[in-house]
Amino acid sequence: MHQIENFINGSFLPASSGVRFDKRSPVDNSVIASIAEATRADVDAAVKAARAALHGEWGSLSQDQRVELLYGVADEITRRFDDFVAAEMEDTGQPEHVMKHVFIPRGAANFKVFADVIKNVPTESFMLDTPDGRGALNYALRVPKGVIGVISPWNAPFLLMTWKVGPALACGNTVVLKPSEETPFTAALLGEVMNKVGIPKGVYNVVNGFGPASAGEFVTQHQGVDAITFTGETSTGTAIMKAAAEGTRDVSFEMGGKNAGIVFADADFDDAVNGIFRSAFLNTGQVCLGTERVYVERPVFDQFVAALKEKAEAVQFGRPEINGNNYGPLISREHQHKVLSYYQKAVAEGATVVTGGGVPEMPADLAEGNWVQPTIWTGLPETASVVREEIFGPCCHISPFDSEDEVVAKANDNEYGLSTTLWTTNLTRAHRMAGRIDVGITWINSWFLRDLRTAFGGSKQSGIGREGGVHSLEFYTELRNVCIKL
Ligand SMILES: NC(=O)c1ccc[n+]([C@@H]2O[C@H](COP(=O)([O-])OP(=O)(O)OC[C@H]3O[C@@H](n4cnc5c(N)ncnc54)[C@H](O)[C@@H]3O)[C@@H](O)[C@H]2O)c1
Numbered sequence: 001m002h003q004i005e006n007f008i009n010g011s012f013l014p015a016s017s018g019v020r021f022d023k024r025s026p027v028d029n030s031v032i033a034s035i036a037e038a039t040r041a042d043v044d045a046a047v048k049a050a051r052a053a054l055h056g057e058w059g060s061l062s063q064d065q066r067v068e069l070l071y072g073v074a075d076e077i078t079r080r081f082d083d084f085v086a087a088e089m090e091d092t093g094q095p096e097h098v099m100k101h102v103f104i105p106r107g108a109a110n111f112k113v114f115a116d117v118i119k120n121v122p123t124e125s126f127m128l129d130t131p132d133g134r135g136a137l138n139y140a141l142r143v144p145k146g147v148i149g150v151i152s153p154w155n156a157p158f159l160l161m162t163w164k165v166g167p168a169l170a171c172g173n174t175v176v177l178k179p180s181e182e183t184p185f186t187a188a189l190l191g192e193v194m195n196k197v198g199i200p201k202g203v204y205n206v207v208n209g210f211g212p213a214s215a216g217e218f219v220t221q222h223q224g225v226d227a228i229t230f231t232g233e234t235s236t237g238t239a240i241m242k243a244a245a246e247g248t249r250d251v252s253f254e255m256g257g258k259n260a261g262i263v264f265a266d267a268d269f270d271d272a273v274n275g276i277f278r279s280a281f282l283n284t285g286q287v288c289l290g291t292e293r294v295y296v297e298r299p300v301f302d303q304f305v306a307a308l309k310e311k312a313e314a315v316q317f318g319r320p321e322i323n324g325n326n327y328g329p330l331i332s333r334e335h336q337h338k339v340l341s342y343y344q345k346a347v348a349e350g351a352t353v354v355t356g357g358g359v360p361e362m363p364a365d366l367a368e369g370n371w372v373q374p375t376i377w378t379g380l381p382e383t384a385s386v387v388r389e390e391i392f393g394p395c396c397h398i399s400p401f402d403s404e405d406e407v408v409a410k411a412n413d414n415e416y417g418l419s420t421t422l423w424t425t426n427l428t429r430a431h432r433m434a435g436r437i438d439v440g441i442t443w444i445n446s447w448f449l450r451d452l453r454t455a456f457g458g459s460k461q462s463g464i465g466r467e468g469g470v471h472s473l474e475f476y477t478e479l480r481n482v483c484i485k486l
Pocket residue numbers: 151152153154155160178179180181209210211212215216217220231232233234236237239240254255256257287288289390392418458462463
């Protein structure tokens with residue numbers, strides 16, 4: 001049984017109230033950790049420590065010194081790779097190969113890449129003509145924004161929080177992180193890394209707890225927090241934006257999706273099946289970029305549905321640490337209920353259940369886990385709730401289409417606009433469609449291929465702003481213009 005404390009001003013501390021909550025394993029719902037729930041006073045202490053660090057040792061470091069420290073963080077994550085893999089695997093129940101090849105390496109990369117970006121991206125300068133003919137020089141200084149509140153979700157905990165903590169620190173800010181109550185393990189482990197590497201006290205703080213009337217709200221309401229970066233549900237983003245309005249503080253939001261996958265008859269068939277399989281079912285469908293609406297050109301529709309069904313039925317459920325390829329459970333009992341309620345709704349709305357639709361049979365030791373079957377539906381109209389609403393589970397609806405215009409209209413007919421994946425060998429068409437689908441990220445003949453220098457974020461209800469590369473610098477710094485009369 002793990003004891004997870006808050007990490008404030010370089011120390012692991014229990015809550016000032018002594019209150020703790022349980023963390024359960026997704027694979028069997030046994031209690032595996034006891035977590036300190038931060039009070040408003042604990043959050044206040046974290047924000048004050050973060051402010052003091054800005055004005056103290058951290059704030060006085062040169063950019064080169066900061067960059068070297070962040071390289072050190074990345075190296076230490078890599079040195080403790082197995083600890084991070086084990087912690088996140090236990091926290092999420094997701095397979096070892098996903099931890100080893102995607103989630104944990106990205107945590108280290110998030111520190112390295114933004115250290116490089118801040119070192120290499122120039123600021124602007126302009127010469128201004130003046131009436132006396134001598135002119136004036138303008139140049140911009142990039143200064144940290146201050147104390148950044150980071151609110152992160154449970155679906156890829158380490159990847160998603162380092163995606164914000166990395167650039168925030170590279171830009172010279174300090175952070176108060178509120179990880180998801182469901183997945184607090186790797187945020188705590190990162191505190192050990194920070195101390196080991198010599199990141200000054202107060203630069204990285206972690207406060208654990210829930211959202212409303214708990215640590216999440218305490219962070220977002222705190223007037224000592226200068227800006228808030230958030231990944232999670234759109235409804236939570238709405239609540240956070242209201243909190244940020246007090247004090248007119250800046251926000252960066254990465255939120256939900258109901259992403260379309262589009263397969264043309266001319267696509268490489270096996271690549272398309274494998275790509276859509278990954279995008280719909282990786283991480284048990286708990287990926288914001290995942291595909292829950294699939295549109296397949298009519299000539300290959302039946303063949304595609306059959307091939308995806310075969311792959312969905314081949315997954316092996318089980319503990320992540322036993323067979324590196326096992327298929328994991330959902331994060332929580334609550335989320336399992338939500339996903340299963342959509343499985344029932346699909347049937348009530350008249351779906352043909354191609355495969356799945358329920359809970360797999362599990363051995364006795366895993367019977368209490370949050371397991372659900374990968375599920376495929378066909379036959380629903382575009383108005384059905386499982387075709388419109390984000391479910392965030394291992395499921396998709398597949399429908400046939402006959403023309404490019406029809407499929408573009410269907411893809412765009414949704415309140416979300418995060419990502420899309422497009423499968424075709426006709427690259428002229430692919431480029432044309434990339435300009436027409438209203439999302440932040442379009443993948444062509446691929447999915448979740450990430451170049452951290454690129455803009456990442458969503459349109460419509462899927463987000464506000466972009467992070468990645470220079471776009472992260474824009475959020476995590478202020479540009480201060482200096483004008484010199486020559
Ligand atoms: N666009 C992206 O990049 C992206 C990436 C991953 C996940 N997501 C989205 O995240 C969601 C799944 O994650 P989740 O269920 O953890 O999201 P969530 O919104 O329930 O929780 C996210 C975080 O917000 C906190 N929170 C909740 N209410 C709050 C409040 N009122 N004030 C302050 N903090 C509050 C939670 O405690 C948690 O730390 C899905 O909708 C998914 O699409 C988006």
